[in-house]
Amino acid sequence: MNKKGWKEIPIGGLIDEAGSAKKYNTGSWRTFKPVVDESKCINCLQCWIYCPDSSVVVKGQKMVGFDYDHCKGCGICASICPVKCIKMEK
Template sequence: MNMKDKSWKEIPIGGLIEKGGTAMEYKTGSWRTFRPVVDKSKCINCLQCWIYCPDSSIKAENGMMAGFDYEHCKGCGICATICPVKCIKMEQEKK
């Protein structure tokens, strides 16, 4: 289902996800007011951010933190809060 093709009258009440494996179709990045930005020079690749991100929006490659999936990151700031070395900053989104 492509959400762009449907009006509010056609989507399920409350935006209910009707079946598994469809979360990738919901591009929640447009909800963001603040975006996470990482300073990789300070990152210790503990992947705590990857574990705690509620939207699976932390990218990991070869066991290392590799940035963000900005199409799905909602800007909740959990990654910045949980990071033990505080190398993720939340910056105002430019619209």
Template sequence: MKLPKWKEMPEGIVILEAGNAQEYETGSWRTFRPVVDKSKCINCLFCWIYCPDTSIIVKDEKMEGIDYAHCKGCGICSKVCPVKAISMVEEGSL
């Protein structure tokens, strides 16, 4: 996302486009990264329901992976996964 210069800012503290949070990457301060073992995943989508962000990528009702540009590494998906398919791995150790 290209950030506007000060002269390009709208008057007032406003965001004029709806639904643009996707463009704003907020996943840079994660300490632990959820890593999915797709061989274990049963596509129950508990992770998708519980994710406090919208960082679980789902396509055609199947869990496709994690949106690391927005995931903060809270670990809830890993906790709720009934088949332990998501493990939390320390960033930098990969």
């Protein structure tokens, strides 16, 4: 990727748009991916609280899966899950 030169970037290290970290697909770093067994999930949302990359997707107060564009596969969700319904798979 061609990075911009000093004349093309905002001065002072300013990041001039909000939420730009979303553009960085950290999902490409992943070796193992989390997979949820929805039949066992009790929707305690512990995984959502602990996920360091905000990659647990919640809709209507229910855990519905993962944002694989940003999930780095760290496994914290699988480790914290009280009913062990998240598995890390290849």
